[in-house]
Amino acid sequence: xxxxxxxxxxxxxxxxxLPPGQYDVGTDWPVLNAESTPxxxxxxxxxLVDGLVAEPxxxxxxxxxxxxxxxxxxxxxxxxxxxxxxxxxxxVSVDTLLEAVALDPAAAYVMATSHTGYTTNLPxxxxxxxxxxxxxxxxxxxxxxxxxxxxxxxxxxxxxWKSAKWVSGLRIMAADEPGFWERNGYHDRGDPWxxxxxxxx
Amino acid sequence: MAALxxxxxxxxxxxxxxxxxxxxxxxxxxxxxxxAGQYYVLRLTAEDGYSAQRDYSVASVPGxxxxxxxxxxxxxxEVSGFLHEVVEVGDELEVRGPIxxxxxxxxxxxxxxxxxxxxxxxxMSMLRLSRGLDPSLFRLVVSARRPADLYYADEIVxxxxxxxxxxxxxxxxxxxxxRLTAEDxxxxxxPGQTVxxxxxxxxxxxxxxxxxxxxxxxxxxRVERFGPS
Numbered sequence: 001x002x003x004x005x006x007x008x009x010x011x012x013x014x015x016x017x018l019p020p021g022q023y024d025v026g027t028d029w030p031v032l033n034a035e036s037t038p039x040x041x042x043x044x045x046x047x048l049v050d051g052l053v054a055e056p057x058x059x060x061x062x063x064x065x066x067x068x069x070x071x072x073x074x075x076x077x078x079x080x081x082x083x084x085x086x087x088x089x090x091x092v093s094v095d096t097l098l099e100a101v102a103l104d105p106a107a108a109y110v111m112a113t114s115h116t117g118y119t120t121n122l123p124x125x126x127x128x129x130x131x132x133x134x135x136x137x138x139x140x141x142x143x144x145x146x147x148x149x150x151x152x153x154x155x156x157x158x159x160x161w162k163s164a165k166w167v168s169g170l171r172i173m174a175a176d177e178p179g180f181w182e183r184n185g186y187h188d189r190g191d192p193w194x195x196x197x198x199x200x201x
Numbered sequence: 202m203a204a205l206x207x208x209x210x211x212x213x214x215x216x217x218x219x220x221x222x223x224x225x226x227x228x229x230x231x232x233x234x235x236x237a238g239q240y241y242v243l244r245l246t247a248e249d250g251y252s253a254q255r256d257y258s259v260a261s262v263p264g265x266x267x268x269x270x271x272x273x274x275x276x277x278x279e280v281s282g283f284l285h286e287v288v289e290v291g292d293e294l295e296v297r298g299p300i301x302x303x304x305x306x307x308x309x310x311x312x313x314x315x316x317x318x319x320x321x322x323x324x325m326s327m328l329r330l331s332r333g334l335d336p337s338l339f340r341l342v343v344s345a346r347r348p349a350d351l352y353y354a355d356e357i358v359x360x361x362x363x364x365x366x367x368x369x370x371x372x373x374x375x376x377x378x379x380r381l382t383a384e385d386x387x388x389x390x391x392p393g394q395t396v397x398x399x400x401x402x403x404x405x406x407x408x409x410x411x412x413x414x415x416x417x418x419x420x421x422x423r424v425e426r427f428g429p430s
Binding site: 021 | 203247248287303304381398402410419422
């Protein structure tokens with residue numbers, strides 16, 4: 001990196017929770033999405049696991065809320081360079097949802113889909129093993145529409161565009177294929193600690 | 202898409218747009234031609250390796266040999282404050298881009314831009330493109346608090362541009378002061394338009410709600426939210 005003339009930056013100790021190139025957004029929670037914000041309501045929301053499974057399985061709002069709950073407490077990282085520390089999300093582990101289907105042995109990737117048509121691709125390993133959730137509460141309150149309510153995917157160890165708002169399901173795939181931002185130049189995996197922001201990083 | 206590498210760009214001109222906005226004209230050595238609506242990432246690096254980066258939309262017309270980034274000075278903005286207060290013509294700034302394939306217009310189909318405040322930057326690139334190609338393809342609605350806050354004031358006006366003032370208007374201005382209304386949009390909506398909405402999140406939500414109330418399908422609306430990030 002070339003040094004910028006005259007730039008010293010904010011003289012603060014770098015928080016070890018901060019991945020490279022990120023800054024602490026503090027109490028703000030910026031909203032970034034490329035679509036108009038839908039007002040779905042829980043009655044129109046549903047979640048479907050399909051693709052390479054023996055039988056697709058879907059849940060209504062009431063059905064998914066009746067599953068055993070799971071929460072995440074920790075940090076989130078947006079590719080636009082803000083990170084937000086110490087959040088708590090409540091919902092259901094993606095593991096619980098995947099246990100309800102019989103995965104094909106060839107299953108290796110998932111395409112997360114949204115009720116808006118948004119898509120984002122992830123390795124199956126990144127949404128299994130306690131690493132991903134479908135969540136409906138943040139810091140004890142229901143997710144607002146602008147933050148993906150009534151429910152969004154949460155994959156906090158990857159950049160936050162992977163955490164699809166207004167999530168509608170996971171399509172299980174054998175081979176990776178790009179989702180919405182990934183077709184538009186963003187990285188297929190998006191690990192903030194490796195700064196996988198754009199294709200080729 | 203090929204990997205976009207960081208490049209050292211030279212500041213060749215700095216122009217003040219409003220009391221809180223400056224345009225930085227950059228000479229980018231290996232510039233990839235941008236599409237109207239795209240942005241660059243700009244990175245500042247201190248001697249000890251500390252760095253900060255932000256995204257800034259391109260205002261200049263596609264095909265120009267320099268890249269204009271217009272930067273709003275944010276309260277307590279680490280990067281915008283440095284750009285406004287320290288950077289001079291001749292300085293080198295690290296940039297990476299152009300980036301973005303969704304909020305982008307190639308000038309080959311009808312489009313409407315709806316901008317709030319600094320959100321006009323990527324739409325200015327679209328307006329400039331349309332003026333060189335076919336002015337009938339693009340319309341712009343821009344909301345500003347007051348005349349002094351209107352970016353590109355001399356250039357932006359025209360018969361394809363509607364300006365909405367929310368707090369203060371020039372003497373004799375025809376429209377009452379106030380927030381963007383459905384009627385403002387109805388006057389410029391045409392079938393087949395892709396609508397590009399850009400501004401702070403509350404403005405974007407307001408504008409997209411109005412557009413949908415006027416029957417614009419959500420898959421024709423593309424939104425770029427400028428945050429405090």
